[in-house]
Amino acid sequence: xxxxxxxSPSPSPSPxxxxxxxxxxxxxxxxxxxSDVVIVGAGILGTSLAVTLARQGRSVILLxxxxxxxxxxxxxxxQPGGVQALEQLGLRNCLENIDxxxxxxxxxxxxxxxxxxxxxxxxxxxxxxxxxGRPLAGEIIDSRRPARIRRPEGRSFHHGRFIQxxxxxxxxEGNISLIEGTVTGTIKNGWxxxxxxxxxxRTKAGRKDVFFGQLTVLADGYASRFRKEFISHSPVSKSRxxxxxxxxADLPRSMHGHVVLGEGAPVxxxxxxxxxxxxxxxxxxxxxxxxxxxxxxKEHLRRVVLPSLPKCVQSSFEKALDDGKxxxxxxxxxxxxxxxxxxxxxxxxxxxxxxxxxxxxMTVAFNDVLMLRDLLSPxxxxxxxxxxxxxxxxxxxxxxxxxxxxxxxxxxxxLYSLFxxxxxxxxxxxHGCFRYFQRGGACVDGPVGLLAGIIRQPFVLxxxxxxxxxxxxxxxxxxxxxxxxxWTLLSTVGVFWKACVVIFPFIFSEMRS
Numbered sequence: 241x242x243x244x245x246x247x248s249p250s251p252s253p254s255p256x257x258x259x260x261x262x263x264x265x266x267x268x269x270x271x272x273x274x275s276d277v278v279i280v281g282a283g284i285l286g287t288s289l290a291v292t293l294a295r296q297g298r299s300v301i302l303l304x305x306x307x308x309x310x311x312x313x314x315x316x317x318x319q320p321g322g323v324q325a326l327e328q329l330g331l332r333n334c335l336e337n338i339d340x341x342x343x344x345x346x347x348x349x350x351x352x353x354x355x356x357x358x359x360x361x362x363x364x365x366x367x368x369x370x371x372x373g374r375p376l377a378g379e380i381i382d383s384r385r386p387a388r389i390r391r392p393e394g395r396s397f398h399h400g401r402f403i404q405x406x407x408x409x410x411x412x413e414g415n416i417s418l419i420e421g422t423v424t425g426t427i428k429n430g431w432x433x434x435x436x437x438x439x440x441x442r443t444k445a446g447r448k449d450v451f452f453g454q455l456t457v458l459a460d461g462y463a464s465r466f467r468k469e470f471i472s473h474s475p476v477s478k479s480r481x482x483x484x485x486x487x488x489a490d491l492p493r494s495m496h497g498h499v500v501l502g503e504g505a506p507v508x509x510x511x512x513x514x515x516x517x518x519x520x521x522x523x524x525x526x527x528x529x530x531x532x533x534x535x536x537x538k539e540h541l542r543r544v545v546l547p548s549l550p551k552c553v554q555s556s557f558e559k560a561l562d563d564g565k566x567x568x569x570x571x572x573x574x575x576x577x578x579x580x581x582x583x584x585x586x587x588x589x590x591x592x593x594x595x596x597x598x599x600x601x602m603t604v605a606f607n608d609v610l611m612l613r614d615l616l617s618p619x620x621x622x623x624x625x626x627x628x629x630x631x632x633x634x635x636x637x638x639x640x641x642x643x644x645x646x647x648x649x650x651x652x653x654x655l656y657s658l659f660x661x662x663x664x665x666x667x668x669x670x671h672g673c674f675r676y677f678q679r680g681g682a683c684v685d686g687p688v689g690l691l692a693g694i695i696r697q698p699f700v701l702x703x704x705x706x707x708x709x710x711x712x713x714x715x716x717x718x719x720x721x722x723x724x725x726x727w728t729l730l731s732t733v734g735v736f737w738k739a740c741v742v743i744f745p746f747i748f749s750e751m752r753s
Contacts, residue, residue, distance in 0.1 A: 265299045269417050275299040276624050278437050278453030280423045280466075282307070284315065285588035285605040286459035287406040292329055292613045294415035298624070301451050302410060303440055305422040309400040313483030313520065313567050314596045316399050316512050317343065317497060320359055320392035321644070321693020322603030325610050334405035335395050339513045343394035345688060347493040349550060350501045350674040354492060357677055359692050360685035361391045392694055394599075396497070396510050396518075424448070426456065426466065426584065434627060435584035454625035455616075456584045462572060464590035470581055475572040475593060479505065479524040479660070482537055482568045489517040489556040497599070499659065501670065502548040506597065506659040509553060519557060521545050522571065522597070522660060538566060571595050573653060575749040576645065578638045582627035585634055587612075592645065595656040600648035603693040607644050611637055643696040646750040650743065651690055651701055657742045658708075665731075665738035672712025676704075683707075702743075709739035 268274040277293055279286045282304035290302040318326070318335075326332050345358035410416050421440040427450060428435055437452035458466045462475070491498060491509060498509035505522035512518050521541060523530050530540035541561055549557055576592040579585055588605055614620065615633045624630060661667040676683050686704050689695035713732035720728035 266414070269299050269301060273301065273449060273451045275301045275417075275451070275453045277301070277455050277457060278451050279303065279457045279459060280438060281459040281461060281588070281590075282407055282410070282418065283310075283403065283459065283461055283588065284406070284602050285609060286457070287403070287410050288326075288329060288331060288606060288609045289457065289459070289587070289612065290416050291331065291406075291410050291413055292609055293616070294410075294413040295330070296613070296618055298415060298618075300413075300416045301453060302416055302418045303421055303423055303438070303451065304407075304418070305420070305443065307407065307418070307420045309404050312399045312569070313481065313518065314399070314569050315402075315602060316518055317394060317396045317510055317599040317602075319394045319599055319603045319692045322606050323393065323395060324694070325603070325606035328610055329606065329613070331406065331409060334402060334409055335397070336405075338397050338401035338405060340395045340397040340402075341511045341513065342495050343396050343497060343510070344391065344495045345497075346691075347496045347498045348501065348674065348677055349492070349498060350671075352550075353674075355674065355677045356493060356496070357684050357688045359392045359394070359694075360689045392692065394692065396512050398512050398516070419451070420444075421449070423460070423465075426458075426469075427452070432582065434582040454583070454623070455630060458584065458586045458590055459588040460590055462570070462589040462593060464586070467586065467590055470579065470584065470586050471577050471591065473574055473577055475570075475574040477570040477572045479522050479571045480568045481508075481520045481571055481596065482523055482541065482566055484519040484521075484541075484557065484560040484566060485512075486517040486519055486553070486556040486560050488515050490552040491517065492550050492552060498550075499597075500549060501659055501674070504544055504548065506656075507545060507549065508597070509549075517556070519553075519560070520596075522656075524660060524662075537568075538564075541566070569596075571597075571656075575649070575752065576638065576641075577752075578635055580631055582631065585630075592649070594649045594652035596652075597656045597659065598648065598652040598691050600652055600691070600693065604645050604648055607693070608637075608641060611641055615640075642750065643698065644693060646698050646747075647690050647696060647701050648693060649750060650698075650746045651687075653746045654705060654743050655691075663738075665735045666742075668712045668716060668731075668735050669709060669739060669742075672715055673708045675715060676708045676711050702747075705743055706739065709736055 276298040278301045279290050280303050282302050286302065290300045294300050345356065347354050347356055411418055420443045422443065423438045423440045425439050426435050427437045427439060435456045437450060437456060439448055439450050441448045460466065491511065500507040505524055508520040510518055523537060523540065527540065529544050530537045546554055546557055572593045573595060574593040587608065594600060615637050621629055621633060658666060658670045658673050661670040686700055690701050713735050716728055716732055
């Protein structure tokens with residue numbers, strides 16, 4: 241049998257009290273490996289979904305190939321919309337005791353000039369503080385009412401520490417069996433094709449066991465081994481993030497994520513602990529300065545990226561570079577899709593991915609769990625073995641999640657296209673985007689509210705994106721000499737066309753079923 245880590249082992253009998261008999265559901269799960277739900281992958285989505293379903297009374301088997309603390313370079317910044325969802329799931333305490341850093345917004349640095357982009361206080365997510373007195377740090381006074389409003393906040397942290405906190409929460413739930421083992425395949429009904437469960441090999445013993453569930457959830461991450469089997473889309477990756485961990489870096493603005501824009505692709509900087517700062521450098525495929533002939537990625541980071549960083553960060557970046565601990569992850573795009581396989585759903589990065597530039601992945605995951613909590617509740621779906629009912633609920637899930645996930649998906653891809661500009665029209669849009677941020681007010685609150693996952697209106701994204709395009713066109717016309725104006729006007733048409741080429745394919749991909 242595989243290793244089973246149950247949160248609530250039966251207490252040892254004592255002479256003063258009789259032994260507590262486990263429930264029939266617990267016996268089925270622990271001895272016969274039969275449950276209401278089998279979840280593959282104890283990551284962000286899988287673990288939080290297991291806890292959520294268990295608290296609704298479902299019996300859950302949660303499978304993970306390795307229960308050691310993961311060590312990744314992404315999944316380290318949770319936007320305010322994700323923090324809110326985590327709180328609604330009753331899991332906000334998982335952010336405690338991991339040296340998490342408060343995130344109040346972003347600092348965008350464009351060719352050495354910076355602009356602050358704080359999370360907006362006038363969007364959903366601002367906490368109203370009724371207590372009178374002077375404003376606290378991070379609060380504003382709303383002139384229309386006496387109540388004070390605290391701006392929403394995100395959190396950044398070491399990914400592995402956060403995951404272990406989520407897993408600890410799962411182990412405290414009596415309805416969950418957390419099992420360490422590698423899932424090798426699904427088990428199907430040969431007549432109907434319904435997924436009945438999975439087969440997994442115990443990590444240490446090397447023995448295979450079968451785990452059955454009325455519903456099987458596959459949430460095995462960006463490198464999912466089951467994706468090709470159940471959905472037609474494949475991830476598209478055109479760049480990689482190369483990550484360094486800087487020690488005691490002096491960031492230009494504390495408690496803010498930083499996006500550094502220059503001649504090359506964007507660089508992200510954000511603190512993940514009291515002394516640690518993550519640097520993520522985007523390197524597109526085929527970058528000449530990162531080729532083997534030119535010394536590879538390490539020389540690209542030293543010769544091209546290092547000089548473009550703020551002076552206060554360069555020494556810690558160079559030291560981390562000298563230490564040689566460079567890791568990478570692919571930056572993938574995978575549009576969501578509906579699933580009609582009876583008895584199974586594919587979720588998380590296995591089903592939907594976007595460029596991690598905007599840090600939206602965990603926000604999407606926790607909000608997906610929040611929605612599934614309602615759609616698959618015992619009141620809505622008394623029997624998870626009713627595959628037709630589950631399929632109808634999952635189709636509802638696919639379209640209902642669009643208000644948030646389509647915004648985060650499209651924004652991530654469109655913003656990356658601008659920030660990694662590699663032609664004159666994209667560079668004009670990049671310049672227009674920065675000048676748009678410099679205008680402040682709604683020009684900042686709208687875009688960062690979308691990025692934070694607290695403004696969930698796709699039209700707002702459409703409006704701001706084309707407002708940036710129009711501003712970029714106006715800036716081109718305004719600085720053009722009179723004799724060159726006809727050519728400039730022609731170029732502005734190219735800029736508008738480029739904006740359409742950037743955003744509409746992603747919009748159409750979100751509209752597909």
